[in-house]
Amino acid sequence: MTKTLSFGVMHLITAFSVTYALTGSVTVAGAVTFIEPLANTVLHYFFDKYWDHPRARAFRARWGGGHRQPQPAG
Template structure:
């Protein structure tokens, strides 16, 4: 239950920051709202791809010769 609360809080924070920054630059509630919705969706799609790329770049331990 604590993990769910933490993740929900993180999503809310991301949405709030996206809204606030976009609203500050544009002065538009609609544009801020769109950014607040799109930002978490983009994170859900892109972060696993980002993590896979870094996993591929991580050096692998070499097998020791007998």
């Protein structure tokens, strides 16, 4: 858990630093630093939910990405 928290803090510092370097605005950098992880969290929820959808599985099987899940016998 310590490693995860450390990575999270590093991510926030990096996001703030890069955004501040690009914009010169503490306000914009602060907003991006906290909005971006929130947006990623919401998007990840939908990404994860769609990952096992039959169309997503078919796409991965066709293009060779992802691991194939064993199909039930029957």
